[in-house]
Amino acid sequence: MHNFKIKITTKSPLQLGYGRAGIVIDSDVVHDKYGMPYFPAKRFKGLLYESALEIAEIFDEKIFTKKDIDKLFGQGEDGISRIYINNFYLKNYEKMYSDWQYLNNEYKGFFTAQSILDLYTDIRYQTTIDKKTGTTVDGSLHNMRIIDAGTEFYGEIILIEDCELNQKILALALKNLRFAGAKRNRGCGRINCLLINEKELPQKIFKEVI
Template sequence: MAKNRNKDGKTGQKKIKYGKKEPVVRPSVQETDEPQIRQADIVDPFAMVQTQPAGLGDIDPAAPIRIHIRTFSPLHLGTGYADIHVDADVVQDDVGLPYFPAKRLKGLLYESGCEVAEMAETAELDLFDRAALDTLFQRGRVGQVQLILHNLYMEKYEEIHADLKHLEEKYPSIFRPEDVLGVYANLRWQTRINRETGIAEQTTLHNMRVIEKGAEFSGEIRLVNADIEHLCILALAVRNLSQCGGKRTRGFGRIGCTLRQNGKDIVPALITKALGRQGRKGGRR
């Protein structure tokens, strides 16, 4: 059977060269309890929690608003208490479901708002009045404006809580709060290594419980006697909030959060309004 030949007379078959394959050297991964941040994890957390944006005209400061938070790394919302089994536990309800305390969230949002104010001052941007921020969060100022927050819970919390409450009461030896908590969180162990000897130092072994990444919390926010400017301040604080909880410097507590009203994301429209408030102080507008 004749072989197919090209115009130059050579056959169409390719000559395969067999050579020695270079070994693939994979970098070793250090075993650690700290979360490993990969290139794929370096994304904008805010973009991961956004939904269909709302128009500025659709936003009502007096109507209920829901805040949504999603974790992108292990989260430790500590209780401040310890027992013989856990050195640092996370906040949980009576059946073992973790939640996000409203008082702690309010403090985080105020700190985030202060950071935005400092960054705006450095960039000579007139985003909002610092006095309005303190009034909104009731920090040293008495006013009619109130920001009311509730604890944030996981999706379908009421239904899950009712089912677990029934099971724990009927089968107390099988369903326990600590077992329920183990579904959403686990323990991380840490110790201190002596840099000179390379050996773990005595009495430094401790553990902490963390909520695994991917958890989502949501709850209701209400503004009383507030206007659209106060809502813009809240949106800027929410947009800037990207970490919370313990061990933040070690990669824990990365979150993304946003505000929704009638199922639509209201943060983009509010931030656009805030950025166009007055432009730069004494400069280009």
């Protein structure tokens, strides 16, 4: 078993929706009870799985195969996952959570989840244009909340079966993962994934693709 520390940096605005809308916001972002956005583990695992499949396809399964990937991510015959991923939170999340909890209790109504969420996000508006008339289509105005570019999330990935093959799949899938969330064709969703303790891995696992 090996714990790997990961940093995700948003290189452009990120729309991590969670299927809910509010009175004012049509499409909100995932956040905790105090308004701090986070990157859900389940969603990141899915993205990492897709990224690994893309690597396997690019290199004709010469580096690792789809079967190897499926086994690691629990998609194989036994259904047992060899990788565990935690939610990714803002830097110093635990301390900030404690601080916001204190302020929320001491000054009720002054610090709200909405006001805290506004610190890390922005609202983007869009509408549909009628190609024939060049005017906006009635009722097409839509807004969505986006996480600001430059936001950093931190978390851990645990390789339960810590072998060189699984290390290779994880490391290369992280390097290849560059997009997440919705509205990627609207300039959103570029991310960078950094394996903070990459030096703990044998460097030969990267040489096949450099």
